[in-house]
Amino acid sequence: MERLKTGFKNNMKQYAMLIALVFIMIMFQILTNGILLKPINVSRLIYQNSYVLILAIGMLLCILTGGNIDLSVGSIVAFVSALSALFSVTFGLPVWLSIILGLLSGLLAGMWQGFWIAYVKIPPFIVTLAGMLLFRGINNIILNGKTVLLPELYTKISSGVVPDVIGDGSGIHVTTVVIGVLSVMVYLFLSHRSRKEKIKFGFEVETKGAYIAKQFVLSFVVILFAYWLSLANGLPIILVILGALIIFYSFLTQKTVVGRHIYAMGGNRKAAELSGIKTKKILFGVYANMGLLAAVAGIVFAGRLNSASPTAGDGFELDAIAACFIGGASATGGIGTVMGAIIGGFIMGILNNGMSIMGISVFWQQIVKGLVLLLAVAFDVYSKSKAKTAS
């Protein structure tokens, strides 16, 4: 019981946010008379929020290293979308090549900032504030302040769905359901294997009943979700990309040596350095990675608008940062998870979407979002100070 309690306490923050997400979903489901969770709106939610979620993943890594944020990501989104126009329209390169070049440019932009932050030791706030101006300026020079239409293939990435190779076109996207079932099977197999391994080592595991109940609920939710999507247009390609990124970065942060080093550095930089961790390399790495992910988001966003525009990505950095903090990341680093940031991103996304359906003005939406961010962090600070006095 005691173990269950501490286990619950440790995960409380994450569960609290998940509960908050479910609560907000139910609330808007009622307020919007059931529009929020209609299949077509669920898939719209994914399209609308994908790029901010991609940015939130990168931002989380920066924040983990010590509460460092990146203010330039919105501008890098714009910078990369402008380059996409330059490569594919002005130079007439094939789309696949201009995508690769776009990703490389984002990576370079990230490395540029990482260099100043890690090796010249300029505070990230300053470097990325400069980057915010710099990359926005480059975008304007490339586009000459105008909006440029992009080749259609770009739209495919951000608005297309996985082709239905199995289905007969009867309104249900069968491939989506099959992919859903398959991923549940892979998940069940992997978690069963890890549980068996733990038992073999003699470590404590949750009781069999709790384990089966948890697996059942998760499988049910995933398959229902897949079915829901199949009722809309099918599985969005962008969701596949996003899913792959979530899995990859969750694995990176939770299971690898690099991940450990990132958390250790955020927890106590000096101790990490004296434990042999190369903190400069890590700092450089997370900002380079942020640039790369901003490029991914930039290409997705350009595809979604089917154009490159001078105002693309305006304010995205703040949405990404807010997603991380709502999702439980610590403002001083060392605490936070990729899943948390994703949940935080969805909370923001559903607030946006729900209020838009209800016809609430953008001005009020901003007020609500600001208050939610403040309350989420206040809750975090409060629960931490309570934990402190208890010890």
Place this chain on the structure above:
Amino acid sequence: MAEHILEMREITKLFPGVKALDRVNLEVTKGEIHALVGENGAGKSTLMSVLSGIYPYGSYEGEIHFEGQLCTFRDIKESERKGIVIIHQELALSPYMSIAENIFLGNEQASKGIIDWNMTNEKAKALIQLVGLKESHTTPVKDIGVGKQQLVEIAKALSKDVKLLILDEPTAALNDEDSDHLLNLLMKINKEKGITCIIISHKLNEITKIANQITVIRDGSCIETLDKMQHDISEARIIKGMVGRDLVDRYPKRTPKIGEITFEVNDWTVYDPMDESRKKLDGISFHVKKGEILGIAGLMGSGRTELAMSIFGRAYGKKITGEMIKMGQKIDPKNVQQAIDYGLAYVTEDRKQAGLILIDDIKHNITLSNLKKISKRFVVDENHEKTISETYRTKLNIKSSSIHQQTGNLSGGNQQKVVLSKWIFTEPDVLILDEPTRGIDVGAKYEIYSIIQQMANDGKSIVVISSELPEILGICDRVYVMNEGKIVGEMDRTLASQENIMACILKSMH
């Protein structure tokens, strides 16, 4: 019968799940120096927080009477108004402000919100002189040493018309000279100004020197109060009260098996990274043998930590010259990772600031320096990690709920054991320990010494840096004495004594 300035009656303080104080009684006689001793976590600091209003009236049970009046402090301001001032272990000074500004911080000499600088400076000068501080009142606090900062804190307390001064571990971070000065000052203001003092300290020799009465607290209860006039207040007697048994030996016995030289440093010179023209270490040469515990003694600021850190993958210093030889081979670790790979390990002086990730749990801290060993292709094997951590938790007797407990919630002794586990896990040949028992209670110290000796018996070479001379003399086989960046003496266990070590330091100053 002398008058009691303070009476704390039946104080009970509960934290969720823990009884931190259990019906504690404390009576302090007016004009005396009263010492409060006990192991870490015994409840000394909690008791003082209750007294000073950090835990407000109503959050504890029992009564506090100060000068015969019942006290119902809601915060620290109210207790200060009554003349109760507490100086915490972590000093509450603002580094970029001057000494004068710090003395009157929160108590600004102002009329209608505008600071009267003439009055501030004049009063500050008088206080600075009173506490024997040889600094200008305009010097920023960051530019003076810890010892002097402690004096500024006392000046600050005196400026507030203090009647009862509480000092929490005032000499923990001071060297012997500064400690002496501080203790003499306490006795002086006690005698001349009639200020009653309560002092919390682990350094029993200081307590026996200055205190008239000693109250021993153990596990949240008041065990006894010893009076200089009536009782034996020898260190052994106090320790007996603290740990609840006779601790016959403070240092475990050992028969050293010393082998050949394993690690050698020759002509090691290092410059200050802040000021590259300043030599911090000057031509240092030393060696350590297999199975040997080597001590490095010296005053604070003599360059011992800098020596350890510059050796440990150049973690400190600029323009480093000299050579390092390990097992007959020249090595040149350029960063901490390389130093670890060469079999060096360094347990930092300050475990909270530089040793542990306090927000992370025991298992992650233990494996941090050697993740390579428990990972395959950069993926950490978490099951292996748990097994390893559990082994160390048992072996080093780390008292915790499990390996999943946050290190920030452990006591000082157990935190130090986690740090030691971390470095033992890197399988070093040479282990450098910087102040390994600072701020740790007597019982845990004994355990740490046993661990250190066990490692030496396993054939590792140990270097212990310590400001506590009895500790150096108690566990080391050979001692180097450092002063002002140089080695000024070397002596064998049989020849080493506090007098000899101090003599080396004093001789080098001419």
